[in-house]
Amino acid sequence: MNRKHDFVLPALLAGVLAACSGGSTPDTAAASSPSLQPASSGPAATTSSTPAGSWTSVKWGGGGYVTGLIYHPTSANVMYARTDIGGAYRWNNSNGSWTPITDGPGFGGGESEFHGVESIxxxxxxxxxxYLVTGMYTVDGxxxxxxxxxxASSNRGASWTHYDLPFPVGGxxxxxxxxxxxxxxPTNPSTMFYASRxxxxxxxxxxxxxxxxxALSSTVLxxxxxxxxxxxKGVEQIMFDNSNVGGGAATRNIYAAVAPDYAQAAGLGSTLYKSQDGGSSWTPVPVPSxxxxxxxxxxxxxxxxxxYVVFNKTAGQGAGGPGYLYKFGGTSFGESWTQLAATTTGGYGGVSVYGSGAMARIALAVTGTWTSTSPVVQLSDNGGGSWREIAGGMQHGGAGYWGWVDDxxxxxxxxxxxxxxxxxxxxETWNASSxxxxxxxxxxxxxxxxxxxxVTPPAGAAYTLVNSAGDIGTWVQTDVTAHPTRGPTSAWSNGNAADMAWSDPSYIVGSGVLNSSSTAFGFWSGDSGNTWSNFAVLPNGAAANQAAASSIVATARGQVIWAPANSVPSYSTDNGASWTPTNLPALPAVGxxxxxxxxxxxxxxxxxYAYDSAGVPWNNTAGKVYVSTDGGHNFTLxxxxxxxxxxxxxxxTTSMAINPKVEGDIWLADGNAVYHSTDSGANWAKVGNFATVAASGSTGQLQGASVIALGKALGGSSYQAAVYVVGAMNGVWGVxxxxxxxxxxxxxxxxxHQFGGIGVMAADWNTYGxxxxxxxxxxxxxxx
Incomplete structure (x- = not known):
């Protein structure tokens, strides 16, 4: 089961449409101060040049896969967390919180691919x-x-220098x-090894x-x-057979673990190898049968x-067993093996050891159990002689307990x-001895x-926003500083789209997919998200086309139009009890x-208004807008x-937004440029000098204009809304x-504040800016 592979694509490709290339060209990340020039001729500028004063996370709390925790071996409380798509964090022990360290230079538009951290x-x-090694996928689209x-950072992630790698990374x-x-x-830290996939x-x-x-293998898949x-999985990791820390000669004795998939492809006869000359040559090491x-x-x-080596029959998030823990002697002890633990309930994910010998404390992660009452952490205080459970059945606070106990x-x-x-x-526990x-x-x-x-509601609504997200589903946020509690389901689901009736914002509609059963569903609330019901039936295409390239809107209470991915939109006049296809044309498959x-x-x-972006950049058919004047039942090109x-x-990489203060006032970002219509889509004028910047080296393409949003206007401004665009102007990507x-x-x-690229955006109608x-x-x- 591989979470996020599907729903990360919009955020990733909003900035990255080109594959990474090889080479080792350095690129030192430094903040820039682009000139803020007017984008086009016209009236005297009235736009405030003041950027956002600060940025704060809307509260959820975790919510995604932390793939590794890395402590400094000697400096107390120096710790980092890596994630599969969300960059890396440094622990701040003074206030008990995490500091994101990959929001800035080197992680902006066109560089979203590098927000997946495979190793620290x-x-x-x-x-x-x-040091971070980054890249989400080993192959492009x-x-x-x-x-x-x-x-590389010399200040704990406050700033970075990066280098292109000559091999793929799959964070x-x-x-x-x-x-x-x-x-x-450990004896010469400027020398490093990477176990690539x-x-x-x-x-x-x-x-x-x-x-x-x-020299382990010359095979490149x-x-x-x-x-x-x-x-x-490739070469999984290496171990240095040297206990010293500090400067000195390079370590000579090294072990490398090789996954069965790469071993077979590369013609390697073992899954463990050793080098006694610093990696210049390698010989196989027998492992227990x-x-x-x-x-x-x-x-x-x-x-x-x-x-201490964990073996597992399968690999992956929450991998099932059997799993084994062995103690291995290395070159100093004749390369002997001693079994310390085994499991067939779940598999083994991670291992950590405090101390050594017969009094070593060993923590062993049991993964793939999927419930908080199954064994998840085994602890030994006598070097593996005996074990006790310290997590299964114990009290776990918070939310989102998954079965992936993999480190x-x-x-x-x-x-x-x-x-x-x-x-x-x-x-975490602070009383493991209890x-x-x-x-x-x-x-x-x-x-x-x-x-x-x-989507954000009109000013004065009883909530702040509606968030449709991968894995966690759809939630109505009433307080951005608190974990939301109003949602159609707490089950693991993908929220695809949502909207509210503008004149009656307590009526909210949405669509999503229950991940456990791959079942599409639509839902509505008539009381600002306090209670929910599912639509009685689905429109054509919704059951089979569950991707996030979908849209749903409400014109009034009970009046809904739903556009599932790859499908002709349908409308309902009876709150989802029945659906009728619109007359919009079918969308040809484009891959x-x-x-x-x-x-x-x-x-x-x-x-x-219905916008067809044509689906792919290489489509010879241009984007089109269709207009309905009968509540979304029939449309005209x-x-x-x-x-x-x-x-x-x-x-x-496209977007459309409406100015709620003026009828027929529409804004559109086609991925390359911004267009504005003031006559309900009859005519469109290009606005500003947004323009796509082609890929260069390992940096992906910068979309000229991918997201657009409107919010409360600046007091005294000449236009009744503030307009925000994610895109590239004068070659500089940003908001x-x-x-x-x-x-x-x-x-x-x-x-x-680039956040690894920006996927979606909405503006507030209560607060300017x-x-x-x-x-x-x-x-x-x-x-x-």
Missing amino acids: ALDPSNDQLV GGNPQNGRIY NEDARAIGERLQLD TAGLWKSTNSGQTWTQA TGAQIKVIGSV SVSGYYVPHMVRTSDGYF IEIDPANRDHIMHITGGGVW ATPSWDAPVNNLEETATQAL WDRGYRLVVDRKNPAKV SQGSVSAKLAPNAYW YHSDDGGASWARYNDDA RIYLSGTGRGLLYTN
């Missing part, structure tokens, strides 16, 4: 140095291998908690600036081979020279402090949800999910949209705003 490494002799990046692929794949030589083992002797393939194998052909998700080395860490400075990851965040340890979720400011659609984007004229809800020659683009109807523009974010937007796997953020 810390310099054991300098606790300021941190066309099946071609795409290479990752390594980021959001199967078995992404394996690790850590990046390892620094598809290209063997790699070595750098200059802190990641350049890389050479180590092609895109076609990767497709046949699936999500390749009980784990022959098994995966090695985690392994650690203790100060006495022993290794576990004992705090090097406090043996009673144990943390483990899940698919919904992080859990017979009944208590657990809580330390996820303050760790926000890793993926919003797919976002990607596509759909009609619907908006209701808030001033005159008899008018509904806007010839003005045809004349405008709207660029063909993907659903998730731009206009207070004068597009006559002038100013950048609204800065390089420190407040916008809500989704970063790539960063949940929702808002301006103050």
